[in-house]
Amino acid sequence: MFADFREIRVAAVRDLTPRLRRITFRGRDLGRFATSDNLHVRLYLPPPGLEAPSWPRPGPDGRPVLPDPERRPAVRYYTLRRVDADAGELDIDIVLHEDDRHDGGHDDGHSGEAPGADFARRARPGDLCGMSGPYGLGVSPASWYLLAGDETALPAIARILEELPDDARGTALIEVEDAADELPLRTPAGIAVRWLHRRNAGTASPLVEAVRALPLPADSATLFAWVACEFDDLARLREHLRGCGIDRDRMLAVAYWRRTPPGASAKGISA
Structure with a gap:
């Protein structure tokens, strides 16, 4: 696995509003994600029904080798709303938009698909995901x-x-x-x-x-x-x-x- 990659499992799911769902994940060694400098992570969402997810792995030249298309996870970027590295927990909030135009996650192509919303709707404790990062920036000091x-x-x-x-x-x-x-x-x-x-x-x-x-x-x-x-x-x-x-x-x-x-x-x- 890549050094910045972690497997995480759904621990709890609750609705904050009719269109915003919070998913609490648990995982190990989350210290690198507990920073105010980088707010986002890349979330790897396995295809529905896949018992043993496959993740990108480093190739001989260091570049990622992707799983076969039928086993390949969807990748979306999300904000880490809360990180408690000592407890091994983190929260990610996902928009449940009615027409699936956007789900609060974003990918490199900024497509209109919403795999994150689909995952959030069916998420249950124990569901496995992948996560890498952190990425993205917050604000700079200002008056x-x-x-x-x-x-x-x-x-x-x-x-x-x-x-x-x-x-x-x-x-x-x-x-x-x-x-x-x-x-x-x-x-x-x-x-x-x-x-x-x-x-x-x-x-x-x-x-x-x-x-x-x-x-x-x-x-x-x-x-x-x-x-x-x-x-x-x-x-x-x-x-x-x-x-x-x-x-x-x-x-x-x-x-x-x-x-x-x-x-x-x-x-x-x-x-």
């Missing part, structure tokens, strides 16, 4: 923070808020379907949290409109923007924030999913 995302980014935003210093200031904008998808968040007193509801919003992208209307501090060099959402919405938000004078090194922008197939949009996804 003011903008956190913006839809429900796929909610686990990451919730964790970032918990780990910000007590004197942090800024705004968190979170787009969800309706009030039933809101969660209690542990937040520094100086961070204002606004929930944006798509239902009856009167606009296709409430998050984009809210970010565009948000007054930002005059000194953009001292703020940090963390944005994660749908591919095309992200392109519009990134363009707006750059137009506000926010440099690349003061912004992390990531597309977690896309509503249009690859090739249907001309916009890129670099941060």
